[in-house]
Amino acid sequence: AQRVTQPEKLLSVFKGAPVELKCNYSYSGSPELFWYVQYSRQRLQLLLRHISRESIKGFTADLNKGETSFHLKKPFAQEEDSAMYYCALSKGRETSGSRLTFGEGTQLTVNP
Amino acid sequence: GAGVSQSPSNKVTEKGKDVELRCDPISGHTALYWYRQRLGQGLEFLIYFQGNSAPDKSGLPSDRFSAERTGESVSTLTIQRTQQEDSAVYLCASSPSGASYNEQFFGPGTRLTVL
Numbered sequence: 001a002q003r004v005t006q007p008e009k010l011l012s013v014f015k016g017a018p019v020e021l022k023c024n025y026s027y028s029g030s031p032e033l034f035w036y037v038q039y040s041r042q043r044l045q046l047l048l049r050h051i052s053r054e055s056i057k058g059f060t061a062d063l064n065k066g067e068t069s070f071h072l073k074k075p076f077a078q079e080e081d082s083a084m085y086y087c088a089l090s091k092g093r094e095t096s097g098s099r100l101t102f103g104e105g106t107q108l109t110v111n112p
Numbered sequence: 113g114a115g116v117s118q119s120p121s122n123k124v125t126e127k128g129k130d131v132e133l134r135c136d137p138i139s140g141h142t143a144l145y146w147y148r149q150r151l152g153q154g155l156e157f158l159i160y161f162q163g164n165s166a167p168d169k170s171g172l173p174s175d176r177f178s179a180e181r182t183g184e185s186v187s188t189l190t191i192q193r194t195q196q197e198d199s200a201v202y203l204c205a206s207s208p209s210g211a212s213y214n215e216q217f218f219g220p221g222t223r224l225t226v227l
Contacts, residue, residue, distance in 0.1 A: 004154075032212045043115075044155075044203070044218040051213050086154060090212040098212035099145060099168060102154040 002027040004089050006103035013077050014111050021072040021106045023061075023087030033063055033070040034088045034100065044086070047072075057081070077110045084108075114138070116219035118204050124225045125194055133189040133222045137206030144187050145205045145216060146179060155203060161187060162210045194226045 003026045013019050025031060035047040048056045050063040050070060061072045070087060086105045090098035117136045125131050137144050146158040157171040161181045172178070176195075181187040191198055201223050205216040 006154075036218075043220050046215045049213065049215070098210065099157040099160050099171070100147075100155070100216060101157065102147075104152075104154040 002031065002089055002091065002101045004087050004101050004103040006085075006087055006106050008106050009104065010107050010109070012109045012111060015079055016076050019074050019077040019081070019108065019110075021085050021087075021108065023070045023072065023103060025068050025070065025087075025089050027068075027089060027091070029091060032090045032098070033061070034090070035059070035061055035070075035072050036086045036088055036102075037083050038086070039083045047085070077108075079110045079112060082108055082110045116204055116206050116217050118202075118219040118222050120222060121220065122223045122225075124227065126227050127196060128193055130190065130192045131194055131224065133191075133202050133224070135187045135189070135204030135206075135219060137185065137187070137204070138217055139185075141206035141208055141217070142184060143207040143210040143214070143216075144181060145207070146187070146189050147203045147205065148200045149203060149221075150200045158189070158202075160210070191224075194224075196226050199224055199226045 005024045033050040036044050037047040038044045059074045063070050084105050084107050087103040088100040119134045144161040147155040149155045159179050160168040163184050164181050176192045179189045201221040203221045204219045207214040207216045
Protein backbone atom coordinates (compact mmCIF):
# COMPACT_ATOMS: atom_id res chain seq x y z
CA ALA A 1 0.00 0.00 0.00
CA GLN A 2 1.13 3.52 -0.68
CA ARG A 3 2.16 5.85 2.13
CA VAL A 4 3.19 9.50 2.41
CA THR A 5 5.26 10.83 5.30
CA GLN A 6 5.79 14.44 6.26
CA PRO A 7 8.20 14.32 9.19
CA GLU A 8 7.62 17.87 10.43
CA LYS A 9 4.23 18.82 11.82
CA LEU A 10 5.40 22.37 12.48
CA LEU A 11 8.01 24.48 10.69
CA SER A 12 8.86 28.06 11.55
CA VAL A 13 11.19 30.32 9.55
CA PHE A 14 11.86 34.03 9.23
CA LYS A 15 10.82 36.09 6.25
CA GLY A 16 13.44 35.94 3.52
CA ALA A 17 14.92 32.66 4.74
CA PRO A 18 14.91 29.52 2.60
CA VAL A 19 12.30 26.92 3.41
CA GLU A 20 12.08 23.21 2.70
CA LEU A 21 9.10 21.06 3.55
CA LYS A 22 9.97 17.40 3.47
CA CYS A 23 7.90 14.65 1.92
CA ASN A 24 8.80 10.99 1.52
CA TYR A 25 6.64 8.33 -0.03
CA SER A 26 6.45 4.60 -0.47
CA TYR A 27 4.83 3.08 -3.51
CA SER A 28 6.01 0.27 -5.75
CA GLY A 29 4.78 1.81 -9.01
CA SER A 30 5.29 5.18 -10.69
CA PRO A 31 3.34 7.71 -8.65
CA GLU A 32 2.04 11.15 -9.38
CA LEU A 33 3.04 13.57 -6.59
CA PHE A 34 1.29 16.75 -5.55
CA TRP A 35 1.54 19.52 -3.00
CA TYR A 36 -1.75 20.94 -1.73
CA VAL A 37 -1.98 24.02 0.48
CA GLN A 38 -4.60 25.33 2.86
CA TYR A 39 -4.40 28.97 3.84
CA SER A 40 -6.21 30.18 6.93
CA ARG A 41 -10.00 30.03 6.49
CA GLN A 42 -9.67 28.85 2.90
CA ARG A 43 -10.27 25.49 1.28
CA LEU A 44 -7.59 23.04 0.29
CA GLN A 45 -6.12 23.84 -3.13
CA LEU A 46 -3.47 22.50 -5.43
CA LEU A 47 -0.09 24.23 -5.21
CA LEU A 48 1.88 22.18 -7.70
CA ARG A 49 2.30 18.71 -9.19
CA HIS A 50 5.50 17.04 -10.26
CA ILE A 51 4.26 16.26 -13.75
CA SER A 52 4.00 19.99 -14.55
CA ARG A 53 7.58 20.78 -13.51
CA GLU A 54 6.50 24.32 -12.77
CA SER A 55 7.21 26.92 -10.13
CA ILE A 56 4.17 28.30 -8.35
CA LYS A 57 4.45 31.30 -6.00
CA GLY A 58 8.20 30.70 -6.00
CA PHE A 59 7.86 27.10 -4.81
CA THR A 60 9.41 24.16 -6.60
CA ALA A 61 9.46 20.45 -5.91
CA ASP A 62 11.54 17.76 -7.56
CA LEU A 63 10.61 14.12 -7.59
CA ASN A 64 13.60 12.04 -6.49
CA LYS A 65 12.72 8.44 -7.26
CA GLY A 66 15.98 7.14 -5.78
CA GLU A 67 15.25 8.71 -2.41
CA THR A 68 11.45 8.46 -2.84
CA SER A 69 11.12 12.11 -1.91
CA PHE A 70 9.22 15.13 -3.17
CA HIS A 71 10.44 17.99 -1.00
CA LEU A 72 8.91 21.45 -1.44
CA LYS A 73 11.34 24.35 -1.55
CA LYS A 74 11.33 28.10 -1.73
CA PRO A 75 14.51 30.21 -1.60
CA PHE A 76 12.99 33.24 0.13
CA ALA A 77 9.93 32.69 2.32
CA GLN A 78 7.23 35.34 2.57
CA GLU A 79 4.73 35.92 5.38
CA GLU A 80 1.87 35.05 3.03
CA ASP A 81 3.34 31.57 2.65
CA SER A 82 2.17 30.73 6.17
CA ALA A 83 -0.27 27.85 5.72
CA MET A 84 -0.77 24.11 6.10
CA TYR A 85 0.96 22.13 3.37
CA TYR A 86 0.03 18.57 2.41
CA CYS A 87 2.03 16.25 0.23
CA ALA A 88 -0.14 13.77 -1.70
CA LEU A 89 0.34 10.80 -3.98
CA SER A 90 -1.81 9.17 -6.60
CA LYS A 91 -1.06 5.86 -8.21
CA GLY A 92 -0.14 7.13 -11.62
CA ARG A 93 -1.32 6.50 -15.11
CA GLU A 94 -1.62 2.74 -14.90
CA THR A 95 -4.82 3.18 -12.98
CA SER A 96 -7.78 5.44 -13.34
CA GLY A 97 -9.88 7.15 -10.76
CA SER A 98 -6.86 7.83 -8.70
CA ARG A 99 -7.56 8.69 -5.12
CA LEU A 100 -5.02 10.77 -3.27
CA THR A 101 -3.03 9.48 -0.32
CA PHE A 102 -2.09 12.40 1.90
CA GLY A 103 0.63 13.02 4.43
CA GLU A 104 -0.36 14.46 7.78
CA GLY A 105 0.63 17.96 6.79
CA THR A 106 3.20 20.56 7.83
CA GLN A 107 2.10 23.85 9.33
CA LEU A 108 4.47 26.49 8.01
CA THR A 109 4.78 29.79 9.86
CA VAL A 110 6.82 32.59 8.34
CA ASN A 111 7.72 35.18 10.96
CA PRO A 112 8.33 38.86 10.12
CA GLY B 113 -17.76 29.76 -11.87
CA ALA B 114 -18.89 28.17 -8.65
CA GLY B 115 -16.58 25.77 -6.93
CA VAL B 116 -17.42 22.61 -5.02
CA SER B 117 -20.02 23.22 -2.35
CA GLN B 118 -20.91 21.13 0.67
CA SER B 119 -23.74 21.23 3.15
CA PRO B 120 -24.18 21.54 6.00
CA SER B 121 -20.99 23.32 6.99
CA ASN B 122 -21.37 22.08 10.55
CA LYS B 123 -23.38 19.19 11.95
CA VAL B 124 -23.70 18.22 15.60
CA THR B 125 -25.50 14.99 16.29
CA GLU B 126 -26.02 12.50 19.06
CA LYS B 127 -24.41 9.10 19.09
CA GLY B 128 -26.61 6.58 17.32
CA LYS B 129 -28.32 9.03 14.98
CA ASP B 130 -28.00 8.94 11.19
CA VAL B 131 -26.52 11.87 9.28
CA GLU B 132 -26.46 12.82 5.62
CA LEU B 133 -23.78 15.03 4.10
CA ARG B 134 -24.17 16.63 0.70
CA CYS B 135 -21.66 17.55 -2.01
CA ASP B 136 -22.28 19.59 -5.16
CA PRO B 137 -19.31 19.18 -7.51
CA ILE B 138 -18.18 21.56 -10.21
CA SER B 139 -20.48 21.25 -13.20
CA GLY B 140 -19.13 18.84 -15.80
CA HIS B 141 -16.71 17.11 -13.44
CA THR B 142 -17.23 13.37 -13.80
CA ALA B 143 -14.99 12.30 -10.92
CA LEU B 144 -16.01 12.87 -7.32
CA TYR B 145 -14.14 11.90 -4.15
CA TRP B 146 -14.98 11.85 -0.45
CA TYR B 147 -12.26 12.19 2.17
CA ARG B 148 -12.28 12.39 5.95
CA GLN B 149 -9.92 14.39 8.14
CA ARG B 150 -9.75 13.65 11.82
CA LEU B 151 -8.28 16.23 14.15
CA GLY B 152 -4.53 16.56 13.70
CA GLN B 153 -4.38 13.99 10.94
CA GLY B 154 -4.11 13.99 7.19
CA LEU B 155 -6.97 13.35 4.82
CA GLU B 156 -8.05 9.74 4.38
CA PHE B 157 -9.83 8.53 1.27
CA LEU B 158 -13.36 7.18 1.60
CA ILE B 159 -14.91 6.64 -1.84
CA TYR B 160 -14.55 7.60 -5.50
CA PHE B 161 -17.32 8.10 -8.05
CA GLN B 162 -16.88 8.11 -11.81
CA GLY B 163 -20.20 9.34 -13.09
CA ASN B 164 -22.87 7.60 -11.06
CA SER B 165 -20.88 4.47 -10.28
CA ALA B 166 -18.40 3.93 -7.46
CA PRO B 167 -15.50 1.84 -8.74
CA ASP B 168 -13.50 2.40 -5.56
CA LYS B 169 -15.23 2.33 -2.19
CA SER B 170 -12.34 0.68 -0.40
CA GLY B 171 -11.88 3.54 2.05
CA LEU B 172 -15.30 3.32 3.68
CA PRO B 173 -14.47 2.37 7.26
CA SER B 174 -17.54 0.25 7.99
CA ASP B 175 -20.92 -0.75 6.62
CA ARG B 176 -22.42 2.18 8.53
CA PHE B 177 -21.00 4.39 5.78
CA SER B 178 -22.60 4.60 2.36
CA ALA B 179 -22.65 7.10 -0.48
CA GLU B 180 -24.49 7.65 -3.70
CA ARG B 181 -24.33 10.01 -6.61
CA THR B 182 -27.18 10.89 -8.89
CA GLY B 183 -27.20 12.47 -12.33
CA GLU B 184 -23.41 12.85 -12.39
CA SER B 185 -23.82 15.74 -10.00
CA VAL B 186 -24.85 15.75 -6.37
CA SER B 187 -23.45 13.15 -4.01
CA THR B 188 -24.58 12.28 -0.50
CA LEU B 189 -22.55 10.51 2.16
CA THR B 190 -24.68 8.80 4.79
CA ILE B 191 -23.42 7.65 8.15
CA GLN B 192 -25.80 5.42 10.08
CA ARG B 193 -25.78 4.96 13.84
CA THR B 194 -23.04 7.54 14.29
CA GLN B 195 -20.23 6.92 16.77
CA GLN B 196 -17.95 9.40 18.47
CA GLU B 197 -15.03 8.24 16.34
CA ASP B 198 -16.94 9.46 13.28
CA SER B 199 -16.28 13.05 14.40
CA ALA B 200 -14.18 14.65 11.68
CA VAL B 201 -14.24 17.08 8.78
CA TYR B 202 -15.67 15.39 5.71
CA LEU B 203 -14.29 16.80 2.46
CA CYS B 204 -15.58 16.35 -1.04
CA ALA B 205 -13.50 16.93 -4.16
CA SER B 206 -14.28 16.81 -7.85
CA SER B 207 -12.11 16.47 -10.91
CA PRO B 208 -12.72 16.74 -14.67
CA SER B 209 -12.03 13.02 -15.02
CA GLY B 210 -10.56 10.17 -13.05
CA ALA B 211 -7.11 10.59 -14.56
CA SER B 212 -4.40 10.43 -11.94
CA TYR B 213 -2.73 13.68 -12.95
CA ASN B 214 -5.91 15.76 -12.68
CA GLU B 215 -6.17 18.40 -10.02
CA GLN B 216 -8.84 17.70 -7.45
CA PHE B 217 -10.95 20.71 -6.45
CA PHE B 218 -12.01 20.61 -2.84
CA GLY B 219 -15.10 21.86 -1.10
CA PRO B 220 -15.06 23.68 2.24
CA GLY B 221 -15.94 20.53 4.16
CA THR B 222 -18.59 19.51 6.67
CA ARG B 223 -17.48 19.43 10.30
CA LEU B 224 -19.29 16.56 11.99
CA THR B 225 -19.37 16.34 15.77
CA VAL B 226 -20.88 13.27 17.40
CA LEU B 227 -21.70 13.78 21.07
